[in-house]
Amino acid sequence: MENEAKKSPASRLSIGVDFGGTYVKLALVRFEERNYKIVGYSFFPTKQYSRQGLIEQLIIRIIKLKAESTFKGLRVRGVGIGVPGRVDFHRGTVLDLTNVHDWRNVSLRDELERKIKVPIFVDNDANLMAYAESKYGAAKGFKDCVCVTMGTGVGGGIIIDGKIYRGANFAAGEIGHISINKNGPTCECGSRGCVERYVGNRFILEEAVQRLRQGAKSSVRERLNGRYENLTLEMLSDAGRRKDPFALNLWNEVGVHMGVVLASVVNMLNPQVIVIGGGVANAGKLILDPMRRTIRERAFSVSCQKLQILSSKCKEKAGIIGAAALALSDRNE
Ligand SMILES: [Zn+2]
Structure with missing residues (x-):
């Protein structure tokens, strides 16, 4: 403790784990006042291991990162783990995961705490991304925010009064x-016309390819030279930045669809900040401008007065930073 105090009174150390469908990433993070620094890192592929194998890998790697920290004269206060699914935060139990099979009702916290003698926190990954943005990212300094991650799926996290809002069954923020369309395409969740079916990266690409095949004019068509399977979101954003009307129109539609949803979110929660992150959000202004416009057109103007729509600051590190930050919080939050 003495050593720790000498180093810096505000320095705190924790481990954040971003448990994704493809990789599990771990980072040793040092927090100082309102900033952070990643001081150790490790990762391994998710699909190579069974459930028990994944838990064993987590234990081995957390213990290794923890050992590294002793050289730096600081002690790890806790470990936070973000998983892609529903988590009973208070019991530290993973209820179910998407894209990782055989994870139902797993007492992950208890299993890890038996081997690692520090407090373990387990939560949903979108919640933790929102937590990272609110503590150290784009929404730093604001009490209420909604964070949207636009990628393959569209995830959301809600922060109210600086705390994660999880809901009665830990399913809030979907x-x-x-x-956005009661008769729209069926979604895997069982509903119809979910916005994810219109703005998820796979659907944007499918829609673009379909329009190109039907003869839509675009500079993208020349770049692809008939090989539509090579189309990427980056190509579409590049084309949009070069004012290609086809790409501009497509991104505008994505922004409007998301804006329609966020207008309802604004009417419901009246947040100060909405943070937009994820791969699709790399299109930047191309989707943010129509999104902002649509929200202002549709939501109550009083709810828009203080509203800011901002790009993610923590980006791909949001999951890991949020997890590490949560590990320093009060478990009863
Ligand atoms: Zn759905």
Whole structure:
């Protein structure tokens, strides 16, 4: 403790784990006042291991990162783990995961705490991304925020009064499954016309390819030279930045669809900040401008007065930073 105090009175150390469908990433993070620094890192592929194998890998790697920290004269206060699914935060139990099979009702916290003698926190990954943005990212300094991650799916996290809002069954924040069309395409969640079916990266690409095949004119067509399977979101954003009307129109539609949903979110929660992150959000202004416009057109103007729509600051590190930050919080939050 003495050593720790000498180093810096505000320095705190924790481990954040971003448990994704493809990789599990771990980071040793040092927090100082309102900033952070990643001081150790490790990762391994998710699909190579069984459930028990994944838990064993987690234990081995957390213990290794923890050992590294002793050289730096600081002690790890806790470990936070973000998983892609529903988590009973208070019991530290993973209820179910998407894209990782055989994870139902797993007492992950208890299993890990038996081997690692520090407090373990387990939560949903979108919640933790929102937590990262609110503590150290784009929404730093604001009490209320909604964070949207636009990628393959559309995830959401809600922060109210600086705390994660999880809901009665830990299922709050499913912004991607707000419907924008009651007769729209069936979604895997069972509903129809979920916004995810219109703005998820796979659907944007499918829609673009379909329009190109039907003869839509675009500079993208020349770049692809008939090989539509090579189309990427980056190509579409590049084309949009070069004012290609086809790409501009497509991104505008994505922004409007998301804006329609967020207008309802704004009417419901009246947040100060909405943070937009994820791969699709790399299109930047191309979707943010129509999104902002649509929200202002549709939501109550009083709810828009203080509203800011901002790009993610923590980006791909949001999951890991949020997890590490949560590990320093009060478990009863
Ligand atoms: Zn859905």
